[in-house]
Amino acid sequence: MKAVALISGGLDSILAACLVGNLGIDILPVNFKIPFCHNIKEEKLALTAQNLTKENLKKDLLIIDISKDFLGLLENPCHGFGSNMNPCIDCKILMLKEAKKLMEEKEARFVVTGEVLGQRPMSQHRQILLSMPKKSGLEGLVLRPLSAKLLPETIPEANGWVKRERLLSFGGRGRNGQLRLAASFGIKDFSWPAGGCLLTDPGFSRKLRDLIGHSELNMDNVMLLKAGRHFRLGDKIKLVVGRNEKENAELERLAKQGDYLFYPNELTAGPTSLGRGEFSKELLELSGRITCRYCDLNGAQATEIIYKKHGPGGSVSMRVSPIEEAQLGALRLA
Ligand code: SF4
Known part of the structure; x- marks a missing residue:
């Protein structure tokens, strides 16, 4: 039986x-x-x-x-x-x-x-x-x-x-x-059930609700929800900023054809950010300023942020200052 x-x-x-x-x-x-x-x-x-x-x-x-x-x-x-x-x-x-x-x-x-x-x-x-x-x-x-x-x-x-x-x-x-x-x-090694379901987490749920609200629910976008700070820049346009080395590497791994990667030049310590969607020139600059906000500027007012489209092709450098906190807060999902 x-x-x-x-x-x-x-x-x-x-x-x-x-x-x-x-x-x-x-x-x-x-x-x-x-x-x-x-x-x-x-x-x-x-x-x-x-x-x-x-x-x-x-x-x-x-x-x-x-x-x-x-x-x-x-x-x-x-x-x-x-x-x-x-x-x-x-x-x-x-x-x-x-x-x-x-x-x-x-x-x-x-x-x-x-x-x-x-x-x-x-x-x-x-x-x-x-x-x-x-x-x-x-x-x-x-x-x-x-x-x-x-x-x-x-x-x-x-x-x-x-x-x-x-x-x-x-x-x-x-x-x-x-x-x-x-x-x-004789069972010694175990965990309690369901403690790790991200759907019970309020911050994760907020990001997921936003995805569903923008008709962006697919596996690629769900995997992206697990890493970084998330910002909604427009309909079908998001930026995700890594919080540590591990997340920076994860964002690079998750980048798909057409995504943008942003990072500071080699003289500045800071995160990798992943942009997904159609970015105008203004939004590329805004993403640079958000990335800059999380860089270690060491007293400087601005830094060089480099961005490139994932895949073959060159990179572009721009000099930006950090975004203001109030504007940042309005864009941040979690
Ligand atoms: S949604 Fe998550 S917490 Fe609820 S039953 Fe499924 S796995 Fe468990």
Whole structure:
């Protein structure tokens, strides 16, 4: 008997998979990747797979990228957003729908998730937990082993595939039960789930809202949201200024054909900025002044800022002074 287990990288989903695996079910662990969960790194997932292996579960953790579908639902999620730009209910329904496809493909019989009743106000209250399986075509087939005894019986329990009495009744925001269970499984290295979803961050959400408002939601622009200070210079025109060496390098890496790169001459320490969109002469100068604002001028009133279009072609140098703070504040998104 096989079951697909959704693995977020956090402790609850690992515990749920281990718990059901220990009941003799062959677990197929899967992580659905979206571009906003920056803490679920490959090493973390490898660690997750090790935890699963420890319990004699199937060790091959599948990573399936659902970013394209996820971006589609971000524009107008049926169930709205949480406190920021996190469409948690639609996100989970999308993951369950994808899990259903995998379940059918791999001839698994049900899906396991690490959700805990009442742990998250928006996406884990009773009514939502009960409606999500229906909306994803998995009615009765989503087992939440950590809270199963507080929820109606599912098909795997009713059919005796898993024994209900071996499942748990965790509820609410406390974590003590999970910590005890982790210790009993010998799981030491873990993170709490969803802590790293950028969509729950107010600053990131502001930038994302701006992208959507300007009909610029695509993967290239989303990747750019993760680095630097963002400035809206016009419709379809943005400037992103690196905050440190790492971000400067990242902006150079993310630059595409047609983007502009701005940086100070070799005598001045300062950031790299990336400009995306159609820049007029005035906007090129404005971008130079914004870049200059973050340079170390060492008492000077102005400096040389160089800009060039990404790709072949020469660079241009301009002498500019820093933009005034009030004007800067009006342009800054986050
Ligand atoms: S916090 Fe982010 S990853 Fe988690 S359910 Fe919500 S939108 Fe999806």
